[in-house]
Amino acid sequence: MTTTSIDVSLGQVAAALALVALAAAISFWRRTDLERDIAIATVRSFVQLTAIGYAITLIFEADTIWLVLALLSVMVLFGAFTARSRAKLVPGAFWPLLIALAAAGATTLGLVVALGIFEATPRYLVPVGGMVIGNAMTASAVALNRLGDEVSDSRAAIEATLALGTTAREAAAPYVRRALRSGTITLIDSTKTTGLIFFPGTMVGMLLAGAEPTDAVRLQLILLYALLGSVAIAALVATALAYRNFFTPAQQLREPDLH
Amino acid sequence: MLFELREVSLRRGERRVLDSVSAAIPAGAAAIVGPSGSGKSTLLRLLNRLADPEAGTIAYRGRPLADYDPLKLRREVSLVPQLPSLLGGTVGSNLRFAAELAGQELDAQRCLRLAGLDASFAERDVAKLSVGEQQRAMLARALAQQPAVLLLDEPTSALDHAARDAVEATLAELRRELDISLVLVSHDPEQARRLADWALRLEEGRVAAAGALEEALAP
Numbered sequence: 424m425t426t427t428s429i430d431v432s433l434g435q436v437a438a439a440l441a442l443v444a445l446a447a448a449i450s451f452w453r454r455t456d457l458e459r460d461i462a463i464a465t466v467r468s469f470v471q472l473t474a475i476g477y478a479i480t481l482i483f484e485a486d487t488i489w490l491v492l493a494l495l496s497v498m499v500l501f502g503a504f505t506a507r508s509r510a511k512l513v514p515g516a517f518w519p520l521l522i523a524l525a526a527a528g529a530t531t532l533g534l535v536v537a538l539g540i541f542e543a544t545p546r547y548l549v550p551v552g553g554m555v556i557g558n559a560m561t562a563s564a565v566a567l568n569r570l571g572d573e574v575s576d577s578r579a580a581i582e583a584t585l586a587l588g589t590t591a592r593e594a595a596a597p598y599v600r601r602a603l604r605s606g607t608i609t610l611i612d613s614t615k616t617t618g619l620i621f622f623p624g625t626m627v628g629m630l631l632a633g634a635e636p637t638d639a640v641r642l643q644l645i646l647l648y649a650l651l652g653s654v655a656i657a658a659l660v661a662t663a664l665a666y667r668n669f670f671t672p673a674q675q676l677r678e679p680d681l682h
Numbered sequence: 683m684l685f686e687l688r689e690v691s692l693r694r695g696e697r698r699v700l701d702s703v704s705a706a707i708p709a710g711a712a713a714i715v716g717p718s719g720s721g722k723s724t725l726l727r728l729l730n731r732l733a734d735p736e737a738g739t740i741a742y743r744g745r746p747l748a749d750y751d752p753l754k755l756r757r758e759v760s761l762v763p764q765l766p767s768l769l770g771g772t773v774g775s776n777l778r779f780a781a782e783l784a785g786q787e788l789d790a791q792r793c794l795r796l797a798g799l800d801a802s803f804a805e806r807d808v809a810k811l812s813v814g815e816q817q818r819a820m821l822a823r824a825l826a827q828q829p830a831v832l833l834l835d836e837p838t839s840a841l842d843h844a845a846r847d848a849v850e851a852t853l854a855e856l857r858r859e860l861d862i863s864l865v866l867v868s869h870d871p872e873q874a875r876r877l878a879d880w881a882l883r884l885e886e887g888r889v890a891a892a893g894a895l896e897e898a899l900a901p
Contacts, residue, residue, distance in 0.1 A: 579763065579765055579767060580767040582727075582732055582763065583763045583765075583766075583767035583820075584767070584769065585732060585756070586730065586732060586756055586760070586761040586762075586763065587756065587757070587760075587779070587780050587783055587823070587824075587827065588752075588753040588754065588755075588756035588757035588783050588784065588827070589753070589783060590753065671734075673731060673734065673752045674752050674753060675731065675732055675733060675734065675752075676732075678694065678733075
């Protein structure tokens with residue numbers, strides 16, 4: 424792969440604000456009341472990405488694996504907190520999510536390095552790790568959200584099965600299966616249609632930076648396939664650990680928390 | 683004595699669902715009666731440890747419930763819930779699943795017959811059964827485990843009069859043919875009179891009366 428570099432000035436970023444102004448104008452004109460949210464999004468993204476940009480610069484310059492691992496650990500932690508807020512119906516969701524994201528990140532990056540796909544350098548591990556953890560977070564949040572909904576809608580059915588003397592695991596199995604499915608299916612579907620309806624982000628970035636289309640496509644494929652694996656791991660680990668929180672050690676369905 | 687309850691209490695949030703309930707439920711056919719919300723279904727679910735009380739003790743055949751393995755207990759003291767919830771597949775696959783769990787040989791024909799279903803029901807898809815048929819299939823499934831006790835939560839509340847009469851006849855027949863005890867929850871004292879010989883009357887989670895049928899049901 425050829426190394427490329429492009430220079431983007433703050434002036435260009437400022438010019439792009441014209442499109443943000445357009446979004447705000449549409450909101451104002453049509454009274455959708457989103458100007459405040461658009462402003463917050465613009466400012467937050469600027470601040471957050473600039474900060475992460477500096478952090479990544481420092482990490483690249485330091486060129487040690489430990490800082491990379493520290494950054495990825497912070498992302499796993501934040502990812503688990505964020506995903507938890509989306510899985511409100513699942514008691515004790517934080518630990519299953521943390522373990523799921525850590526497992527997905529570690530396994531995917533570990534395999535990618537072990538198989539010789541990428542070198543274990545900050546330049547590869549940081550962006551790929553970030554992407555893996557981000558997608559794993561979404562997948563596990565969706566899976567647990569679905570699990571929470573399913574269990575809360577199916578309490579009577581689950582108890583009817585427990586009443587036969589099954590374990591909690593057997594009684595919960597169909598719901599866990601559906602949750603796992605819903606966590607992974609979105610990525611599978613978008614991987615099916617990639618290139619037909621949209622150009623995926625990495626490919627766009629590489630083309631803009633001057634890479635050959637063949638390289639851009641191959642790198643994008645590598646990332647898509649890595650994501651399929653990591654998303655499956657994340658959703659599997661999250662649901663396999665979290666379903667247990669709905670049950671007591673005596674194989675009873677817990678009463679839902681009355682908020 | 684089949685079940686012995688001592689000072690059993692359970693709250694849900696602020697509400698006292700069961701309040702210091704003490705009763706000695708004998709073998710045979712016992713009814714738990716009371717208006718909606720009196721705690722009957724909750725009490726039934728305690729008897730096979732689908733839930734545990736916050737205070738008090740429950741003994742089954744003289745031993746505390748906590749001494750039994752919950753899974754084995756549930757196969758011996760089999761609960762048929764108010765709303766049917768069969769597993770996907772056929773009635774037969776449900777029966778086989780239940781029998782295997784309990785380590786029992788399955789006599790599908792007999793279980794179906796005892797539940798008032800024709801032998802052909804074994805191959806029927808559960809999704810295509812009427813509510814009454816599903817309710818009976820749930821009963822057949824419980825029987826496939828060859829339980830010692832059947833806990834029935836409002837066994838006829840979802841049914842019309844004709845179906846209700848048929849199910850009651852089935853339950854009476856069951857008692858004649860098998861050595862099985864019934865504990866039946868009903869909001870209808872008349873049903874208790876028809877099916878049981880002993881009753882526990884609950885009001886707002888407390889015991890209003892308990893004993894031989896006519897005494898307990900007297901207003």
